[in-house]
Amino acid sequence: METSPLAILSTTLLITLYFFRHLRWWQAPKLPPGPPPLPIIGKLHQLGNLPHRRLHSLAKSHGPIMFLRLGNKPTVVVSSPEVAEVVLRTHDGIFSGRPSADVLRHLSYGNKGMLGESGTYWRGVRKLCALQLLSPAKVESFAPMRREELGRVVRRVRAAAAACEAVDVSAEVGQLTGDLACRMILGYSTNDKFNLKPGMREFLNLAGAFNWADYVPLLGALDLQGITRRAKAVNRAVDTVLEDIIREHEEDTTGKFKGDFIDTLLAGMGHPINGSPQDEPVHVMGRTNIKAIALDMIAASYESSSTDRRELEATVGLGRTVEEADLPKLNYMDMVVKESFRLYPPGPLLIPHESTEGIEMGGYYIPKGTRVIVNAWALGRDADTWAEDPEEFHPERFANSGVDVKGRDFQLIPFGSGRRRCPGMHLGLVNFRLVLAQLVHCFDWELPAGTSPSELDMSEDFGLSMPRTKPLILRPSYRLLV
Numbered sequence: 292m293e294t295s296p297l298a299i300l301s302t303t304l305l306i307t308l309y310f311f312r313h314l315r316w317w318q319a320p321k322l323p324p325g326p327p328p329l330p331i332i333g334k335l336h337q338l339g340n341l342p343h344r345r346l347h348s349l350a351k352s353h354g355p356i357m358f359l360r361l362g363n364k365p366t367v368v369v370s371s372p373e374v375a376e377v378v379l380r381t382h383d384g385i386f387s388g389r390p391s392a393d394v395l396r397h398l399s400y401g402n403k404g405m406l407g408e409s410g411t412y413w414r415g416v417r418k419l420c421a422l423q424l425l426s427p428a429k430v431e432s433f434a435p436m437r438r439e440e441l442g443r444v445v446r447r448v449r450a451a452a453a454a455c456e457a458v459d460v461s462a463e464v465g466q467l468t469g470d471l472a473c474r475m476i477l478g479y480s481t482n483d484k485f486n487l488k489p490g491m492r493e494f495l496n497l498a499g500a501f502n503w504a505d506y507v508p509l510l511g512a513l514d515l516q517g518i519t520r521r522a523k524a525v526n527r528a529v530d531t532v533l534e535d536i537i538r539e540h541e542e543d544t545t546g547k548f549k550g551d552f553i554d555t556l557l558a559g560m561g562h563p564i565n566g567s568p569q570d571e572p573v574h575v576m577g578r579t580n581i582k583a584i585a586l587d588m589i590a591a592s593y594e595s596s597s598t599d600r601r602e603l604e605a606t607v608g609l610g611r612t613v614e615e616a617d618l619p620k621l622n623y624m625d626m627v628v629k630e631s632f633r634l635y636p637p638g639p640l641l642i643p644h645e646s647t648e649g650i651e652m653g654g655y656y657i658p659k660g661t662r663v664i665v666n667a668w669a670l671g672r673d674a675d676t677w678a679e680d681p682e683e684f685h686p687e688r689f690a691n692s693g694v695d696v697k698g699r700d701f702q703l704i705p706f707g708s709g710r711r712r713c714p715g716m717h718l719g720l721v722n723f724r725l726v727l728a729q730l731v732h733c734f735d736w737e738l739p740a741g742t743s744p745s746e747l748d749m750s751e752d753f754g755l756s757m758p759r760t761k762p763l764i765l766r767p768s769y770r771l772l773v
């Protein structure tokens with residue numbers, strides 16, 4: 292039987308149509324919606340100094356999963372709790388990568404800390420931190436040190452109260468948070484002979500800055516913003532201090548550094564960091580690893596805080612200062628802490644993640660190597676979740692609510708969630724709650740004469756953390772009987 296040319300043609304057409312309709316490889320992957328990019332610079336020019344706010348308003352037009360081209364980097368911005376859950380829980384394995392950042396390579400000894408790219412080295416360091424450095428038992432063992440450092444601040448503020456002087460609360464809280472972290476990690480506070488404060492401030496500024504070199508690699512060699520030059524200078528300065536600190540630990544015979552992070556890491560010197568039999572290559576703990584891990588931890592723990600009072604009086608009474616054992620009873624303060632983290636998450640965009648594989652999600656395709664920014668600041672203001680005045684500071688919204696900050700409730704994730712969740716969360720919460728409780732319990736605070744509440748500047752700056760642009764200056768009066 293002869294086949295007619297018409298039959299051959301129509302069969303070919305039908306097969307072709309079938310392939311066109313049903314085979315994915317033919318279809319252009321559908322990226323999430325987003326604003327059209329400008330050639331070369333993508334959307335970088337639009338982000339401004341407060342990118343979490345700018346990205347929030349762009350998401351209002353383009354949706355909770357938004358595609359941007361930042362320079363030549365494909366970037367997805369997540370702005371609703373539902374999408375955050377899909378990214379950080381359902382597909383956590385794929386989205387737990389970190390984009391390589393030029394500045395972190397220089398600051399953290401070629402990414403030997405914990406903030407860098409994922410892989411067996413990062414997994415090894417995370418495990419070490421969880422088991423040996425930041426475990427609840429380890430954090431608990433530093434309670435006497437915390438009491439001592441807090442006592443120092445209370446005495447300082449009490450002296451200011453007696454002299455009727457105003458206090459820079461932002462500076463006091465910042466100093467205390469830094470001191471608590473440095474004592475645990477290095478065995479020294481920032482007041483001691485080794486002062487890492489200026490270096491760490493610069494580290495945070497540089498790590499949080501939008502570095503054009505990461506988005507338009509052609510510009511990298513030119514270092515137009517001077518970021519690489521500054522990162523190398525900070526690393527040199529900080530390295531000298533860390534070397535001195537490690538030497539003191541090695542030479543000490545009195546046991547005064549026992550248990551701090553440097554001491555614990557030195558005990559693992561020469562041992563493998565990533566131990567699984569399939570790990571290739573195996574990394575062995577050396578001086579550079581110790582310095583990089585310590586440095587990343589200090590940088591990550593230099594986060595901001597804010598302040599309130601009330602149930603404290605009923606719970607602990609006026610006769611003594613707040614002890615750590617009181618903390619679980621302070622329900623109202625817990626709500627204040629949650630509300631502070633909801634409105635002012637110290638890391639408003641977390642730290643960028645990166646997809647390690649291409650993946651289809653909610654009808655959109657996210658290519659491998661896409662930078663993923665989770666806007667925690669926007670999640671905390673999501674109008675569908677926080678129905679009642681999302682912009683208002685209203686701690687009572689957490690009464691009878693099971694919502695917590697620990698990474699299970701995606702409308703409130705100041706510490707992130709999933710594999711990249713902050714490993715220092717427990718320590719951060721203990722420190723934050725203790726400082727808040729102590730300052731509010733020991734003192735009444737008022738604005739200095741001549742200042743009205745409307746003049747309080749609540750505007751923020753953008754970096755790795757979100758400090759206030761202007762310091763909070765208040766007048767304390769001591770209110771305890773001891």
Ligand code: HEM
Nearest residue numbers: 405406591592594637638641642705706707711713715719
């Ligand atoms: C109030 C205090 C703190 C807050 C709000 C906070 C918040 C965060 C956030 C949002 C991230 C990024 C999560 C992500 O990428 O999804 C992070 C990562 C990290 N945090 Fe914290 N943090 C705090 C305190 C601390 C402390 C005290 C330490 C250690 C001493 C620490 C160590 C780290 C480290 C090492 C990372 C990187 C983890 C990784 O990439 O695997 N943090 N933190």
